[in-house]
Amino acid sequence: MGFDPRRWSSATKPHGRQTVTSNVDALLAENDSLRREVLQLKRQLDLLRQREWTQSRSTQQKRSQEPRQEREEAPPTVSADQVDRWGEALSNQQGWSSLRLRELECLIDGLNRASFHPHLTLQQRLDRLMPGLGADLFAATLKPLTKKRCAVLAAFALYGIRTREWLDEDPQRVVFELQNRQHSARQGRRxxxxxxxxxxxxxxxxxxxxxxxxxxxxxxxxxxxxxxxxxxxxxxxxxxxxxxxxxxxxxxxxxxxxxxxxxxxxxxxx
Incomplete structure (x- = not known):
């Protein structure tokens, strides 16, 4: 059985009951109108959210492209002139003649294997320490790989991101360290x-x-x-x-x- 609100009243006695309203049809029509209006507002809200999400995604894509463009436009962290200058400075230091190209190459390999990521190459390891450093260094280290250029690479394998400071400020200390490392490697091969x-x-x-x-x-x-x-x-x-x-x-x-x-x-x- 259905419930007719027109016959509802809070009075306990039948003769005291009063009709709630005689215009239920108008209320139902108004309710339908409100429902349609709510649906319309929901559609508008969905459209606004979709538009906001699209704009936010577009902004994020632009921001993600900006650092890439800045990296492409930024000068390299290491240049070929720097590598040549460092190699020349090392060659003028005491003890330079005792260094050997083949032993320097072995030293680089040994330092990589002793690092936190032994499976990485020197370029990959430097790029993890400072994005772009390894790629710039190897691009600046022109072929053929001479003793001077290999010594610069060995210094980067030894000192990491602090290498440029050591090469600029104390190349004699760099040669001394490379000497010691070569000597230790020779002793280890006994x-x-x-x-x-x-x-x-x-x-x-x-x-x-x-x-x-x-x-x-x-x-x-x-x-x-x-x-x-x-x-x-x-x-x-x-x-x-x-x-x-x-x-x-x-x-x-x-x-x-x-x-x-x-x-x-x-x-x-x-």
Whole structure:
């Protein structure tokens, strides 16, 4: 059974009930009119939202294109003239003649493998540190790859984003560091037979044997370990210190070199 509002009243007695309205049809018509108006307003709101979303997306696309255009118009972070100037400055420093092109190339590869992303090339690693740096550097390093240009690349592999400061302010220090790294790499390539022979020779001299033991204790101390620590502990300590002192993140190149030398010494120990 339906409900007729025309017969509804809040009075409890039938004779006291009053008709609510006699114009229900007019109310229903007004209700339909309001419903149509609400639907129309909803359509207008949807159109406004669609228009606002389209404008917002267009603005975002323009903003995303602006940095790309600025990068394309911006001058390179490293130029060919800079690379040549740095290479010439390095070649005039003491100890330059001891550097070797092939060893510098091996040094770059070794530094990449010792970085936080060993699977990346030097260009990719530099681009992660500073967008565009690696691409600009390799574009400026013209072929053929001479010893001077390779030394500049090795410096970037060693110092990361701080390389330009070192090359401009202290090229002698850069050559010194490259020398030390080459020397450490040569020591690391010694065969186990050579190491055993040198150990036997050092043991034949009482004081030389004590000196070798002293340097081993010093290497453990640099890595913050007790003498006799396992290779697993040595590796863990090395990784922890590399994350703290690596030049790519602003660490000290001197400390990093000491850590690397100590690690190489302990890992090649029989």
């Amino acid at each position: 065969t186990r037979t050579d190491q055993r022979a040198s150990d036997r020779n050092s043991e034949s001299y009482g004081r030389s044997g004590q000196s070798s033991e002293f340097f081993m204790r010093k290497a453990f101390n640099i890595l913050g370990l007790k003498p006799g620590a396992s290779q697993e502990l040595i590796k863990k300590a090395y990784r922890r210190l590399v994350k703290q002192y690596h030049p790519d993140i602003g660490g000290s190149a001197d400390e990093f070199r000491k850590i690397n030398d100590a690690y190489q010494q302990l890992m090649t120990k029989e």
